[in-house]
Amino acid sequence: MKKLLYFPGCTLKTYAKNLEATAIAIAREFGYDLVEMDDWNCCGVVASLTEDDLMHHLAPLRNLIRVQDAGEKEVLVICDMCYNTLKQTNLRVKKNKEDLEKLNSFMDEENDYRCEVEVVHFLEFLKNKVGFEKIKKAVKKALKGIRIMPYYGCMLLRPREVSVDDPEDPFILSELLKILGAEVVEVPYRIECCGSYHTIDMKEVVSRRSYVISMQGIRRGADAIALSCPLCHFNLDRRGKDAEKIYENYRQIPVFYYTQLMAISLGLDIDLCGFEKHAVDPRKLLEERGII
Amino acid sequence: MMKEIEELFRNINLAKEVMELSGENPYDCYQCGTCSASCPFIEEMDLKPDEVIRYVILNRKEVLKSKTIWICASCFECAERCPRDINITKLMEALRQIILRKNVDHTEIEKIGEEEKRTIPQIAFVSLFRKNVG
Ligand code: SF4
Ligand code: SF4
Numbered sequence: 001m002k003k004l005l006y007f008p009g010c011t012l013k014t015y016a017k018n019l020e021a022t023a024i025a026i027a028r029e030f031g032y033d034l035v036e037m038d039d040w041n042c043c044g045v046v047a048s049l050t051e052d053d054l055m056h057h058l059a060p061l062r063n064l065i066r067v068q069d070a071g072e073k074e075v076l077v078i079c080d081m082c083y084n085t086l087k088q089t090n091l092r093v094k095k096n097k098e099d100l101e102k103l104n105s106f107m108d109e110e111n112d113y114r115c116e117v118e119v120v121h122f123l124e125f126l127k128n129k130v131g132f133e134k135i136k137k138a139v140k141k142a143l144k145g146i147r148i149m150p151y152y153g154c155m156l157l158r159p160r161e162v163s164v165d166d167p168e169d170p171f172i173l174s175e176l177l178k179i180l181g182a183e184v185v186e187v188p189y190r191i192e193c194c195g196s197y198h199t200i201d202m203k204e205v206v207s208r209r210s211y212v213i214s215m216q217g218i219r220r221g222a223d224a225i226a227l228s229c230p231l232c233h234f235n236l237d238r239r240g241k242d243a244e245k246i247y248e249n250y251r252q253i254p255v256f257y258y259t260q261l262m263a264i265s266l267g268l269d270i271d272l273c274g275f276e277k278h279a280v281d282p283r284k285l286l287e288e289r290g291i292i
Numbered sequence: 293m294m295k296e297i298e299e300l301f302r303n304i305n306l307a308k309e310v311m312e313l314s315g316e317n318p319y320d321c322y323q324c325g326t327c328s329a330s331c332p333f334i335e336e337m338d339l340k341p342d343e344v345i346r347y348v349i350l351n352r353k354e355v356l357k358s359k360t361i362w363i364c365a366s367c368f369e370c371a372e373r374c375p376r377d378i379n380i381t382k383l384m385e386a387l388r389q390i391i392l393r394k395n396v397d398h399t400e401i402e403k404i405g406e407e408e409k410r411t412i413p414q415i416a417f418v419s420l421f422r423k424n425v426g
Contacts, residue, residue, distance in 0.1 A: 015413035045418040046366065049385040051315040056422070081415045158368035159381075167372055192332045193367035197420040200408055201399055205336055205363070230413050238411070 001033040004125075005072045007063055009082035010042050016079065016230035018274030022259035023078045023122055025268045029138060030130045037075065039066055045081050047088035054102055060089035061103055065110045067117045078122045078259075080155035080229035087119040087162040121156065121164050123172055123228060123258070132179050140267035142181025145289045148261070149185040149217030150174045151227040151236065154193050167191070173258060177226055180265040187216040194235040203239065210240035211247055223285055224254045226261055233257060241279035254282030264291065298353050300394055306348045306355070313386035320376045321345045327370035327380045333363045341370055341380055344387070361387045362398055362424065392426030399424035 012020040027034045048056035067075040077083035093100040104112040150173035157167040165172045174184040195206030240252035260273040286292040328340040337360040347355035370380040
């Protein structure tokens with residue numbers, strides 16, 4: 001087994017345990033042992049966007065230094081928001097020597113950051129390290145007869161410098177879903193924001209987002225949505241379910257992490273998927289289509 | 293609160309502050325509206341993103357009381373598409389920061405309910421606090 005360091009972040013330890021568990025199991029299938037990095041801290045979730053605000057780059061940078069201290073050149077990230085934040089900080093200090101010096105001299109206990117670490121999203125790992133061809137060969141149960149709408153949201157794609165694919169026309173998720181045997185339903189809103197943190201104090205705004213996004217897929221015949229980010233998951237699944245109370249006759253379709261769909265088609269333990277925690281339980285659909 | 297905000301920022305020059313904070317130049321905008329056409333929250337906004345830019349240039353402080361700057365969720369869609377390469381996402385952040393840095397919070401943390409705390413993912417809380425609380 002080849003060891004790979006990964007950064008979990010807060011949400012993988014709480015709401016999205018199933019995302020973490022399925023990702024670890026998938027990596028293991030292909031000979032990689034995902035090892036949780038020591039002493040990680042919350043990345044801050046959103047990138048600092050003002051010129052003078054270096055302070056909020058400290059949290060991501062500390063994590064990058066821990067990776068460096070572990071003697072690694074790469075850190076895998078599974079949560080899209082953490083990925084985006086860690087990568088934006090990494091790019092800023094790589095591009096801006098002055099900022100890097102300031103941050104390095106501000107931290108007393110940490111070693112200086114040498115800018116040698118790369119931040120890699122789990123999807124990029126699957127595509128570039130494992131390879132989609134290899135995944136195709138490992139499929140035990142093709143996701144036949146199920147039409148899935150890939151959804152990217154923001155953090156995998158923007159800003160452009162951190163994107164895992166073409167930010168305006170991404171295909172990495174649909175490529176993967178096709179390999180698993182699913183039929184893919186592409187919609188323009190696959191790259192639009194789910195409503196993000198407004199889910200706390202503007203729930204209805206987020207329910208409307210969820211409805212509009214899901215409806216584009218439903219109108220084109222989608223049975224389910226596949227995505228990567230835990231906050232997108234909560235918003236489309238839970239706030240989508242809430243939208244049933246706003247829009248007459250609206251039924252939210254199941255929302256999967258792509259890792260859950262992979263786990264099923266690779267024949268891994270279905271309990272890892274934690275489907276019982278979803279607002280819309282996807283098992284009914286999977287049973288109906290004879291997949292589980 | 294509304295009155296207070298206008299009072300609090302009477303003496304600032306919006307365009308200058310925004311430029312300093314965001315590193316973006318609002319005067320580059322030629323008002324094409326691409327940002328507004330791209331914004332997924334446009335229906336929830338009182339001022340459209342291109343109007344926000346205009347208000348900044350004209351130093352119209354009402355923009356600091358608009359719903360728009362708080363509804364913007366930093367999705368980077370407008371920044372990706374602006375033909376003048378203006379990062380409107382950063383500009384919106386600058387407007388929020390102008391207010392937050394005067395210790396005027398937008399969200400009252402105490403008002404968040406128990407059910408929300410129990411069910412919503414952590415990443416939502418951390419981002420809300422980072423965006424709406426100074
Ligand atoms: S897209 Fe750019 S140039 Fe066009 S109105 Fe918006 S900020 Fe101005
Ligand atoms: S960054 Fe803000 S203003 Fe720009 S498109 Fe997204 S929500 Fe709208």
